[in-house]
Amino acid sequence: MTDLTPEDDEPTSFGQKTKDWYKKHEPTIRVAFGVTLAVGLVVVAHLYLSKDGEEYESGDIEASPEHESGSEPTEPRQSSLDPDRDPFLRRLPPGHRASDAAKARYR
Numbered sequence: 703m704t705d706l707t708p709e710d711d712e713p714t715s716f717g718q719k720t721k722d723w724y725k726k727h728e729p730t731i732r733v734a735f736g737v738t739l740a741v742g743l744v745v746v747a748h749l750y751l752s753k754d755g756e757e758y759e760s761g762d763i764e765a766s767p768e769h770e771s772g773s774e775p776t777e778p779r780q781s782s783l784d785p786d787r788d789p790f791l792r793r794l795p796p797g798h799r800a801s802d803a804a805k806a807r808y809r
Contacts, residue, residue, distance in 0.1 A: 714722075724731065791808070794800060800808075
């Protein structure tokens with residue numbers, strides 16, 4: 703068992719114990735940090751590259767009666783940044799109007 707007190711029988715401070723522990727395990731800590739950093743970078747690169755070429759397929763969006771032209775929007779809907787708007791009010795793509803049922807649900 704390791705002796706936790708110095709030679710003069712005074713207790714060792716937490717800070718000193720921590721420094722001693724770090725010095726003892728410094729190579730292991732550096733390797734663990736390097737591996738964690740490398741894995742993190744690989745995950746971020748994979749997520750970035752997989753989203754870059756991905757597009758929405760028309761089969762993912764069901765046709766709804768609210769669309770007048772019957773064509774599906776090519777871009778995903780985005781929230782409005784206007785602070786005076788109701789945050790739950792969805793902005794439809796240009797040329798599309800909400801149905802009477804949707805307007806009634808909103809009211």
